[in-house]
Structures are given as C-alpha cells and as structure tokens.
Amino acid sequence: MKHIIRKAYWNYEKEEKWLNEMSSKGLALTDFSWCRYVFEDATEGEYIYRIELLDHPIKHPESKKYLNFLEEIGVEIVAYYMKWVYLRKKTYEGKFDVYSDIDSKIKHYKKVNLWWSMLAGVEFGAGLLNVVIGLIYLVLEGEVNFNLIIGSILSIIGFLFLGLGRPLREKIKKLKNEREIRE
Amino acid sequence: MPESTERGALTEAVYYILLSLYSQLHGYGIMQKIKELTDERVELGAGTLYGAISTLLEKGWIKPINDQKDSRKKEYLITETGKSVVNGEIKRLEELIKNGKQIAGGGYQ
Structure with missing residues (x-):
C-alpha cells in the first residue's frame, strides 16, 4: 500500500534520520518529489537510507558513472531531486555509509x-x-x-x-x- | 623543484584497496575483500571507495580490466607502480611497529 506524506526538510541529515525511522517502522521510501514522500509497506528495518548531494546534475555523464557504480555495489537509487539523490541498501547486506573517512x-x-x-x-x-x-x-x-x-x-x-x-x-x-x- | 607529495602515509582505505587488487575485482568485490581482510572492522563508504578508485586510476596505481561480456561491471587490478607504493608503505609501517613495540614495550595486546 502507498502512503503519501507531505513534509518539508531543510536539513538533509534530519531528513535521512526520519527516513530511517520510517523504514524501521516498515515504511520504505519509494519516491520523492519536492516536499512529497511516497512510502510503501516493507519489512520493518528492511532498508538503510542515505541522502547525497551529487557534484553534477543527475543526467551529467559523471553522475551517471557514479550512480552506475553505486548500483554495481548493491545500492538502489530510489529517487532524485535536482542534484540530490535518495539511496537505499538492504540492511542485511551490512553497514551502508556513503562516506567512511x-x-x-x-x-x-x-x-x-x-x-x-x-x-x-x-x-x-x-x-x-x-x-x-x-x-x-x-x-x-x-x-x-x-x-x-x-x-x-x-x-x-x-x-x-x-x-x-x-x-x-x-x-x-x-x-x-x-x-x-x-x- | 616542487616539494614531494609522495612521501606521506597512505590512507587506510587506499592501502586496503591496493592490497585487495592483487587479484582483479570489481567495486563490490573490493568492499567485500576489505571487510573480510579486516574481520569487518573496515567497511568502506560507497562514495569514499568511488573517489579513491578514481584517484588511483588517475595516478596509474591501478588499472581497469576490460571485460567484453559485461562492460557495466568494471574490474580493476593493481599496477607495478601500485605494488611498489604498497611495498614502500609496508616498510614505513614496519618502522612504526618496531618503534612502537620498543618504546611502548609489552603494554600492547
């Protein structure tokens, strides 16, 4: 079932935290457009979510190269908005951080x-x-x-x-x- | 002559990426290999790994392996330059360990 929540965030880390809280309640983000979040039912805590700001717009070859790489390592690109991307990975596959140093x-x-x-x-x-x-x-x-x-x-x-x-x-x-x- | 930038320590991420590429691997394989080598202590971030691979390719310390079957999944391998960098780093680390053990004595576990 789809759940649509309208909400505004000005801090991507708080937004990311909220998405992970939703995920732990069994609501997994599947789409995003400005201030509009679409969630679908999932197993509780099935996904870890991360939000990242890219160097280039999404259609730029450099962005495509990077997003391809992410898909190769098992990261799913859930949605994007301007230069922001919403990423997720299955929790059982282990820790998911974009930046580790x-x-x-x-x-x-x-x-x-x-x-x-x-x-x-x-x-x-x-x-x-x-x-x-x-x-x-x-x-x-x-x-x-x-x-x-x-x-x-x-x-x-x-x-x-x-x-x-x-x-x-x-x-x-x-x-x-x-x-x-x-x- | 410009100041040398080649004498510094490698980052942990770079050191382990180079080590994991003594046999060819793709991105996901590198992450898994490093996790395994470090008993799950080091888990590289996706963006960190991507940035490091790009820089290492630019420096010529690793090279891409062309696999026609599935060009989407790129594999990489360490180069001779990369290997000599690793050897230099091992020497540096050995010095660190030697001095550490000597001075801190048997206190380390």
Missing part, C-alpha cells in the same frame, strides 16, 4: 554548504536588484512600491539560506580539527 565527509559537507550559499546568492542578487529599484522609486516618487517589498523578502530568504549552512560549517570545522590527529 574524514576527508570525504568534509568534502560532502562543503558541497552541501556551497549548495545553500549558491541559493542564498541567487536570492541576494534578485533581492538587492529589487531593493535598489524600489529605493530609486521611493526617492523619485515618494512611495513604497512592489519592488521594495519583494526585494526585502528575497533578501530575508537569502539570509535564511545562508543560516542553513551554519551547522554544516561548524561540522566542517570540527572534522578538520579531528583530521589533525587521525584520518
């Missing part, structure tokens, strides 16, 4: 941090442009117009996106300290 963990956190920074950049760019147009209008006409409002909202969203990267930046710092003494 500090360096590759740091690399992945940096990638996710860059993702949020880029989104923030887009919002700031559009926001600032609108604020400038709005301010010019304000000076010339003495009225607050639509651009000023939209521009402010976009800039605030930009700050929120930037904030989403903060826990990642802290994790990167911790891991870098750890790397000073071990691999």
Whole structure:
C-alpha cells in the first residue's frame, strides 16, 4: 500500500534520520518529489537510507558513472531531486555509509554548504536588484512600491539560506580539527 | 623543484584497496575483500571507495580490466607502480611497529 506524506526538510541529515525511522517502522521510501514522500509497506528495518548531494546534475555523464557504480555495489537509487539523490541498501547486506573517512565527509559537507550559499546568492542578487529599484522609486516618487517589498523578502530568504549552512560549517570545522590527529 | 607529495602515509582505505587488487575485482568485490581482510572492522563508504578508485586510476596505481561480456561491471587490478607504493608503505609501517613495540614495550595486546 502507498502512503503519501507531505513534509518539508531543510536539513538533509534530519531528513535521512526520519527516513530511517520510517523504514524501521516498515515504511520504505519509494519516491520523492519536492516536499512529497511516497512510502510503501516493507519489512520493518528492511532498508538503510542515505541522502547525497551529487557534484553534477543527475543526467551529467559523471553522475551517471557514479550512480552506475553505486548500483554495481548493491545500492538502489530510489529517487532524485535536482542534484540530490535518495539511496537505499538492504540492511542485511551490512553497514551502508556513503562516506567512511574524514576527508570525504568534509568534502560532502562543503558541497552541501556551497549548495545553500549558491541559493542564498541567487536570492541576494534578485533581492538587492529589487531593493535598489524600489529605493530609486521611493526617492523619485515618494512611495513604497512592489519592488521594495519583494526585494526585502528575497533578501530575508537569502539570509535564511545562508543560516542553513551554519551547522554544516561548524561540522566542517570540527572534522578538520579531528583530521589533525587521525584520518 | 616542487616539494614531494609522495612521501606521506597512505590512507587506510587506499592501502586496503591496493592490497585487495592483487587479484582483479570489481567495486563490490573490493568492499567485500576489505571487510573480510579486516574481520569487518573496515567497511568502506560507497562514495569514499568511488573517489579513491578514481584517484588511483588517475595516478596509474591501478588499472581497469576490460571485460567484453559485461562492460557495466568494471574490474580493476593493481599496477607495478601500485605494488611498489604498497611495498614502500609496508616498510614505513614496519618502522612504526618496531618503534612502537620498543618504546611502548609489552603494554600492547
């Protein structure tokens, strides 16, 4: 039976944890599109789920090469959304981690941090442009117009996106300290 | 002359990937072999393994084996360069062990 749950996550690690909790209750993710999770009944704890941000869009040859490799080693690609992929592996096949050493963990956190920074950049760019147009209008006409409002909202969203990267930046710092003494 | 980057220690992942490729294996085989060699202590992450294989291919320490029957499953084998790197690493590890045993004495189990 299919179960559809609508939910928004801004932290992929929390999202991953939730998917694994669902899996341990016998609900296995089979599809995902923005904020919409489709689960199907499965044996309790049948799968381990992982979420990964790829270097390239899903159709890029490099991504295809990597996803092929994952399939070869028994990893199933459940769904994807932009550069994010949802992966799972049968629990009885043993531990399933995408990154097992500090360096590759740091690399992945940096990638996710860059993702949020880029989104923030887009919002700031559009926001600032609108604020400038709005301010010019304000000076010339003495009225607050639509651009000023939209521009402010976009800039605030930009700050929120930037904030989403903060826990990642802290994790990167911790891991870098750890790397000073071990691999 | 640029500073040498070839004298550092190998990562555990790279060391074991090289060792496991003294006979040819595909990705899944490498993971299984390493698990077996280390009594399940080392389980490589899928992304970590992929990254390491790409780098080792670039360096020429391992090479792909072309198998026409099933080109989807690529197999790899260690090269002569790779073997000499492993031998160098074993020497380095032996020194570590020797000094460790000598100084820490019989305290290790």
